Every structure is written in C-alpha cells, then in structure tokens.
Amino acid sequence: xxxxxxxxxxxxxxxxxxxxxxxxxxxxxxxxxxxxxxxxxxxxxxxxxxxxxxxxxxxxxxxxxxxxxxxxxxxxxxxxxxxxxxxxxxxxxxxxxxxxxxxxxxxxxxxxxxxxxxxxxxxxxxxxxxxxxxxxxxxxxxxxxxxxxxxxxxxxxxxxxxxxxxxxxxxxxxxxxxxxxxxxxxxxxxxxxxxxxxxxxxxxxxxxxxxxxxxxxxxxxxxxxxxxxxxxxxxxxxxxxxxxxxxxxxxxxxxxx
Numbered sequence: 001x002x003x004x005x006x007x008x009x010x011x012x013x014x015x016x017x018x019x020x021x022x023x024x025x026x027x028x029x030x031x032x033x034x035x036x037x038x039x040x041x042x043x044x045x046x047x048x049x050x051x052x053x054x055x056x057x058x059x060x061x062x063x064x065x066x067x068x069x070x071x072x073x074x075x076x077x078x079x080x081x082x083x084x085x086x087x088x089x090x091x092x093x094x095x096x097x098x099x100x101x102x103x104x105x106x107x108x109x110x111x112x113x114x115x116x117x118x119x120x121x122x123x124x125x126x127x128x129x130x131x132x133x134x135x136x137x138x139x140x141x142x143x144x145x146x147x148x149x150x151x152x153x154x155x156x157x158x159x160x161x162x163x164x165x166x167x168x169x170x171x172x173x174x175x176x177x178x179x180x181x182x183x184x185x186x187x188x189x190x191x192x193x194x195x196x197x198x199x200x201x202x203x204x205x206x207x208x209x210x211x212x213x214x215x216x217x218x219x220x221x222x223x224x225x226x227x228x229x230x231x232x233x234x235x236x237x238x239x240x241x242x243x244x245x246x247x248x249x250x251x252x253x254x255x256x257x
Contacts, residue, residue: 045070
C-alpha cells in the first residue's frame with residue numbers, strides 16, 4: 001500500500017547509470033533499489049519482442065539500421081556498452097519475477113498481439129498475476145488492440161502534450177493510468193484524469209524541484225532515471241506524515257481526563 005503523499009517510483013529503463021538501459025543488468029540493479037516498478041521499451045523484430053528504446057542502431061550499438069530490418073538473433077549477438085545484450089521480453093519477465101510492477105512500453109508497430117501472447121504464456125507457466133503488468137504506448141490503437149486481446153492487463157495512455165479534451169482519450173481504452181510528459185503536465189490534466197478514475201504518472205522526473213512540482217499537481221508517481229532521489233523524497237514524506245499523525249493524536253489527547 002502506497003503511503004499518502006509519496007510517489008510511485010518506476011525505474012526508467014532500469015538503472016542506466018549502472019548498466020546500459022533496458023538490459024537485464026540495469027533491471028537487476030533497479031531491483032536492488034526496491035523500486036515500485038521498472039519501465040522497459042519493446043519492439044517487434046521479425047516476430048520476436050526485443051527490449052530496446054531506439055528505432056535505429058547508432059546510440060548504444062554501432063550502425064544505423066532500423067531495428068525492424070535486422071535479424072533478431074544477429075541483433076542479440078551485439079554487445080552493449082556494459083557488456084550486456086539486448087534481452088527478450090520473456091527474459092525481462094523472468095528477471096523481474098514478482099519483485100515489482102513492470103511497465104511494458106510498446107515502441108514499434110505490431111507488438112500488441114505478441115505482448116498478449118507472451119504475457120498469457122508467462123502467467124500460465126509461472127502463476128504470475130496479470131495485475132503486475134502495465135502496457136503503455138503513444139500508439140493508442142495498439143492499446144485498444146491490447147484491450148481486445150488481453151483485458152486483464154492494465155493499460156497506460158502515453159501523452160506528449162495536452163489534448164483538447166484532456167484525459168477523455170483514455171475512456172475508450174478502459175485505461176488504468178495516464179503517463180504524462182513533464183514538459184506538458186499540468187494540474188488541470190491530472191485533475192481531469194483523476195475524475196475519470198485514472199492514476200497519473202509523469203515522465204521523466206530527475207530533479208527534486210520537479211518532484212515537488214508534480215506532487216503538488218496531484219501526480220501519483222513518476223518515471224525516473226534517479227530512483228534514489230524519489231526514494232529519499234518518499235522517506236521524507238513518510239516521516240512528515242508520521243509526525244503530523246502523532247502531533248494530531250497528541251492534540252486530541254491533551255486536556256482534562
């Protein structure tokens with residue numbers, strides 16, 4: 001149960017300072033921090049769900065090819081800067097286990113059906129719970145497809161702006177949460193989402209002033225590259241709430257018996 005006033009902490013692509021983003025090593029480091037959730041990115045690479053953010057090689061792996069043009073086995077042979085390799089979604093599911101929530105962001109086309117199949121298979125094989133997973137995307141059509149294929153898995157609506165009708169786009173998707181860009185998030189959008197019964201998570205928040213800002217707007221959590229920052233913030237908030245509760249109780253008990 002999340003303490004009131006604290007922020008749900010998603011480790012954004014694992015712990016990128018300790019290992020290359022989206023690798024099993026980065027995820028393992030995130031689990032050491034006891035985060036609430038881990039966020040990863042997936043692409044359908046010729047029928048395999050691989051965990052990577054960029055649509056082309058070049059930033060972490062030499063080359064310039066589109067991921068979707070590559071042979072998945074050849075891509076998985078390439079070493080990332082930390083010495084790790086591009087993992088499959090199944091490998092990430094096994095690494096995370098039941099330790100925290102997993103946010104699976106669909107980056108490329110034609111992923112929804114494969115994600116549904118993989119999650120169904122993993123839950124069937126291990127006894128895991130669908131409630132542990134959250135599928136998100138800027139591609140709202142794939143979120144709708146996810147709803148049709150596997151409604152048991154929650155959906156997060158990614159936005160990089162402020163829609164004219166605010167959070168109304170989440171309703172036909174029967175979404176669980178709105179994932180809002182720090183560059184555009186405002187209190188009105190968060191309040192509208194909350195009225196519709198949605199959680200609000202903001203990306204990517206790496207600064208203490210921004211943590212205070214989004215918390216004041218009513219956000220429920222953040223995606224961050226700095227989980228220790230969020231955990232320290234939450235610890236301070238928990239201590240503050242405990243002090244206020246104790247102070248309030250003392251106030252009620254003062255007076256004649």
